[in-house]
């Protein structure tokens with residue numbers, strides 16, 4: 001099968017030398033890409049900037065901003081049977097990118113931000129994707145409730161939720177502890193390495209393929 005995975009943070013330019021970003025390392029998305037490739041799937045990895053080596057045997061699509069990632073996903077998603085959105089996409093970007101480096105002047109500086117497009121939220125409605133759709137929810141509170149809200153709003157078959165306020169798991173950690181949030185049930189997985197969870201999750205999504213969502 002063909003599996004599209006988004007991974008890593010996005011970078012939203014402020015001026016030629018500065019940007020806004022977040023704490024995503026990309027480890028979970030790359031672990032998924034690695035596991036899927038090892039199982040013989042075709043993997044399209046649409047990634048924001050990370051420090052991680054690109055796994056062997058995958059189609060790697062590097063992107064920077066949320067707008068770039070949106071365009072890459074729009075282009076590639078039609079080829080996928082399964083799409084897993086593990087990227088931590090910036091919700092906002094600077095309204096304008098200054099052409100020259102912004103100079104120090106007053107004591108305060110105000111940046112105006114505008115909303116980025118919701119890539120996962122566009123998968124069903126705008127891109128017409130009808131394969132297996134998996135989102136991630138990195139939460140600091142009310143993990144189950146927020147994940148279920150995302151599942152419904154974005155038309156996902158599954159949301160993988162974790163609590164990023166915990167220091168031992170989540171962002172930049174090698175380990176994670178996740179909840180599989182389906183429309184009708186929640187299945188906790190034991191704390192494990194992102195590598196191990198990557199393999200478990202690929203097995204879970206393989207099991208969600210039916211004749212109606214297979215390309």
Ligand code: C5P
Pocket residue numbers: 006066085086087088089090091116117118119120121134135136137138150
């Ligand atoms: O940012 P949020 O918590 O809403 O992210 C939930 C899911 O939506 C994640 O799977 C993330 O990759 C995806 N997302 C996206 N485009 C955005 C924001 C989030 O694809 N602009």
